[in-house]
Amino acid sequence: MRRTRTTGALLLTGAVTVLAAAGPARAQEYRYWAFWDGSDRGSWTYATQGPATVRPADGAVEGFRFTVSADSAAAGRPRAAADFDAICRATPAEKGRKRIGVVIDFGTAADAPGGARPPKARTACAQVSEDASAGEALAAVARPLRYDSNALLCAIAGYPAAGCADQVGGADGAKEPGAPKDADGSERDGDGGPSAGLLGGVAAVVVLGGAAVWQARRRRG
Template structure:
């Protein structure tokens, strides 16, 4: 009887793992994602632009696109070279220079009836304690935020909407989960980098640990 229960727990754990790790068609969102740039490469930011305070010489990138999470988010298509962006902006005491790359995305990712502006690069010269969000505001107004302080528009694009779900995907998700991946503000993706584990996979692993521990506990209890 004990072996049967243990085997059942193990089989159930395996089933949970299979469901969590199996391919899922995640809900996609249309949003601004935030990136850290170095030379010609980009990395999905692990902090939101409202909290990260880049040093002089840093580059921050923003990309408007449709994706489900950080692993599938489109990177800014311009290079992330600070020298090329800020070569015409001399350094000043008490100020820092932050390269800003703004990629408005493709026509395919644009909301209905809108056309994405051309990509831009700007050199923001801001106070030494300024955040990446403040650097963006210095060069790309107007910015638009929602009631949860999620960045919805840069330089007025898009005209409406904020991390809207894109029709056609099968798995429902809340706009709050989209903001965790996409927000160009203080609530931006805090714990998920490029190719990081999905919440479903983490949940599956946790279930395996719980079920396995329960099986061992039952076995020891019956021995006693």
């Protein structure tokens, strides 16, 4: 029995050692266009879908902010209010079409790539077909848009001129293509915690330790 307990303890200690060695990873930041849904009160909520799939109703406001962040909680919001009346009051309603307020915030100089100067923020009222997506509303008022091969929104009104969801301040200081959870709704790898593979391995060690103890007890019984 003492031997069984020792075996189980060693396995569990190994699992704890793996976690301790891994430690919390530093969250990787990305430079990208974040996509936001406006509320009736003028505030912003980080969109759970990408602009290509969201089909806002007439009177909605959609926001885009160029930002640097590691996750949606730290992403910069558009600095203008989601105020449909203010954005679309000069655009009369048309039968068979809908009006979508669009807020575009090009971010700050600190967020700009390579020392670029971000354009001034702008708002526009997109009048589009009733089944149009938020992406189509954006295209109606802020061309040219640029997307990558995975349909990730890279540039609005030509800004930035190059790059797409690049890593910022990596381990070697280089900027590399990344895939954050942002404007197209896709999920970014690397949340700053232990990886799923690591946690799965630790769980397997713990399960094997428990199985060893159970088998030894069964033989003794």
